[in-house]
Amino acid sequence: MDNKIIANLKALGIDMIDAAQSGHPGIVLGAAPLIYTIYAKYMNVSTVDPSWVSRDRFVMSAGHGSALLYATLYMAGFNISMDDLKHFRRAGYKSPGHPEYGMTPGVDMSTGPLGQGFASAVGMALGEKILESKFTISDGKPLIDYDVYVLCGDGDLMEGISYEAASLAGTLNLDNLVVLYDSNNISLDGDTSNTFTENVLDRFKALGWHTEKVINCTVEDIDKAIKNAKKSSKPSLIEVKTIIGNGSLNAGSNTVHGKCLTKEDINLVKRKLNINPENFFVDEAAMKAFKDQIKSRTDRKYELFMRRYNDFKENAKEDTLKEFEFFINNKTLNIGKIDYNLDPNLKEATRVTNGTIMKQIAMYIPNFIGGSADLSSSTNTYLKDMSDIKDNHYSGKNIWFGVREHAMGAILNGLALTGFKPFGSTFLTFSDYLKPAIRLSSLMNLPVNYIFTHDSINIGPDGPTHQPIEHLASLRSIPNLKVFRPADSNEIIGSWNCMLNMKGPNSLVLSRQDVRTLASTYADYVQYGAYPVRKEKEKLHGIIIATGTEVHTALLIAEQLYKENKIDLRVISMPCQELFLKQNERYRYSLIPKNVRTFVIEAGSSFGWYRFATDERFVITLDNFGISGTKGEVETYLKFTFEDIKERIKNLF
């Protein structure tokens, strides 16, 4: 029966791709036995409660295998219709071109960009370890207990992000992670002998993983390997030798990777599979057998969990129950405002103030955890007096990501998918290293908080490699991501109020240099994205929009120009452009009326600022790389000193 079900998965998959005239038949025909074995023999999932908190997770890291995944979920009994399969890759159906989180029951994350799924699965496995250690029932057993399965290909393993995540998974000993590697010696352009001759299993052994190799791609051998993997006390990689496009005319070659099969080839494949050649044929007996296997195993597990959950609800302390609530309702729970009780006369870098604030958040919000890509000593995001997450000690708050920005981003995504409100920090200039992961946070609209410090040329002597220029523009242009650049402690508090209570991912951009807390900033106004921090005294001559540390510059310039030249300026702080653009026209135009001279000051790219400024002379920004030197030397070089800026503004009146 195993083979009958696998044959049916393959047939459905190639029919879907044929209907769409688009998709990837190679993996459907090559890896069907892998996904089948996982779902039929191991995955503890509930088709009626697909977001069951203690379900096993499956990540199709080779996201181009979406047809295979949907065929599997359909035959397993998830709420996906035959109509969805028939409209593969069409708008309005549960079968998008690559798996998309929130679109299809049973799909645990969006994948497609290679390596991301693998790395986020490490985050999911870490998340499980934390939950497992955090919540226990009356007999001391864990409430939450599940495994994370991944299907990946050569491409996933060639990507640096998967290495970074695998190395950390080894260090943290995540034995709840089982990766099946669809090893077919072929990538899109051709044979991997051209590109990928390393010994993958030896590499993973060196990373502290358990490894298995399956030479014959049979359910029996795959099953045996998974069994061994689950026994091991390490994360596991199972290399399964497969034939890409198995059974088709182009089997074993790269042409079958992403090209639809001809009708002739489809018929040939089906004949070889000994399956009814009818389009979208489903063998009802096979489907029932598949469902039964999953159901008979999983129903028991689900009931067991429900019993444990009831025990938990009856016996756990109120605080613990509340804590659990944070994980369950992560996306909807209103955090409200936290009272941070800061000294109103602070004069310190916003990265320092933020460190103080984050510590208080961590005390208040149990699912708030995170770390840094080995820069916490500089980004100030280490939660002091709270413990570290380590191998066999997963109940801490601080994650040590190592110098692995990209994996950090993906792991944060995995944690967010597991009910956390995670954060990760590095320098703003290195936000580039994790951009693909930030894009996925944004696509999935996950509550991930990226903390980027050392936010401008003002860092000085480290030089242009470390001085951000284009990074604010680069981040702000990502849909769904909110970018906060607060001017002082009030605005940091306001930013966190938004970040913790609004949907979607955030990035918080902080300074290295000291600033004072301003008298005219307000935490409560950050939610509007922008607001006046200085009103004109008599008649509105002009407006300066600024963000972050440049708000201080703008205020001082406005004061001086009023005293010295009777130029009467309004100063607007815009800690979050995205939120400002969401306000109604009335608010936007009352704040920044048309036909008033409007300047922008930001120590970063002009990109994104022309929409507010009168014309290009009014955009006082930086579109060139800096140099290594003192803060003053760099500002002079880039013509961005206080006097330069003041002169430019004065000369436009």
Place this chain on the structure above:
Amino acid sequence: MDNKIIANLKALGIDMIDAAQSGHPGIVLGAAPLIYTIYAKYMNVSTVDPSWVSRDRFVMSAGHGSALLYATLYMAGFNISMDDLKHFRRAGYKSPGHPEYGMTPGVDMSTGPLGQGFASAVGMALGEKILESKFTISDGKPLIDYDVYVLCGDGDLMEGISYEAASLAGTLNLDNLVVLYDSNNISLDGDTSNTFTENVLDRFKALGWHTEKVINCTVEDIDKAIKNAKKSSKPSLIEVKTIIGNGSLNAGSNTVHGKCLTKEDINLVKRKLNINPENFFVDEAAMKAFKDQIKSRTDRKYELFMRRYNDFKENAKEDTLKEFEFFINNKTLNIGKIDYNLDPNLKEATRVTNGTIMKQIAMYIPNFIGGSADLSSSTNTYLKDMSDIKDNHYSGKNIWFGVREHAMGAILNGLALTGFKPFGSTFLTFSDYLKPAIRLSSLMNLPVNYIFTHDSINIGPDGPTHQPIEHLASLRSIPNLKVFRPADSNEIIGSWNCMLNMKGPNSLVLSRQDVRTLASTYADYVQYGAYPVRKEKEKLHGIIIATGTEVHTALLIAEQLYKENKIDLRVISMPCQELFLKQNERYRYSLIPKNVRTFVIEAGSSFGWYRFATDERFVITLDNFGISGTKGEVETYLKFTFEDIKERIKNLF
């Protein structure tokens, strides 16, 4: 004497950091014996001709070790003054905070962002192999023959980019690459036992590298290990166990990584080193001994090369001499225009036309080589009928990068630093994966050409992970990078004319969908960044600016609105915003006069377009993610159909 010189390098390094009150003493005190052994015993360099084409290359991948590097180059006799050392990290000196290409004689590339140096060194090593196989003298021996040395730390090896590059270096068997790994068990935030417990040497063995381990960090043992490495027929990693901040009060801890030593500690260190405690003391005997070691070895090598070079000039064919010229004068050689002789009635995707064009460029330009991150079948950048670069067959034109976008970018940088005009391709949406490398191309202003295809939502069914939105904005906001988005074959030719003849890095952005060659586009006008492709008939009512495939949309809309509504529009194609912004005001304002309704159409983020458009209603762009569906379904979902765009424009008259 070895130890005396090393002591002096250390003393100079910590004095520099003390003078700057900024820098990284940990690596200076820890890794001085490593860099010393490389320069004293191996590096074939000429201090009088620092850009000698056949010199050994040294890459300080741990770029925060800049003080150590400058101290070494100073004592080795490069043209760096004591004044430069005394003004470490100050503007106007040859001693910037991190090594910068072009700023300091003897510095072969800009480093600082971790992993980039390691990965670009792989490109340099590959470049040498190609040159070595390409140019021979009368006795059959190679004209060019050198090695590439790297000094890297734990951070470099934790980064995914270094893994990607190392895996490819193993596949290509680059035996001219020797990496010294400063292994001190400490990274910025603390002990690597928290983050990095893998067996690094076993990992590199699995990647096909030769490995060595040096337990006692002595010149003798390091020397022995390098000797073995050079004998090996594989790339080599030498792990040298060191003590970070060796000799200081905080030796062996992360506090010494990036914090200046106290005066007391400096004195202590110098006492232990048994060196004159005077500030910036130089032991003349030690300096002479260091210089002599280098000179006695290197002078011979330099002479030998000059003899070979004369032989080459006398005996090589004229074509070969011309070829060599391309590598030597890569940055200044005027390529001129190539006659591509294309069918004027083409109707095909610009990625396809570009493939044809690139093949002709490759026939004409010998240093034009490159490849794809495993997407050449889709990006069409494979140079057909030209051979592949493989292990022991380095004279080809096509590089197989594998699914390693990030390493591809860094390797292209290494190749450009070796005299190539390299290209690399992937989908536009995956440009995110290599952004840190693109930034370094831009910082070093290298002639690297990035080819990004599948440039908009119009790719359709692959869905939002594969549909670029913010990527054009992200690329255009990088200083120095020119982004070309040509409308048709004429503009592709024009783009290449610019890309091959102008300085600095480029990115060429191409469509998946078919377009016709337009009658009103001109290759020669691309150099101005923008030009009219439709002039108003009688009276200028408005202007549409468009790029790429949207130029076709704009032209058709202009035609229809003129016929149907007597709206008389000018259409401007803007294949390169950066070049347009470099034109004088007269050109810019004659093309886009103020006070004329100006629209922008681009299937990408609005970022960067407001500077041209009348106001926000005139910016017809995309600031949201797409969906999986047919081209029509995606356009409908995003309100970006032809009719949507036409209506929006019509309604503003």
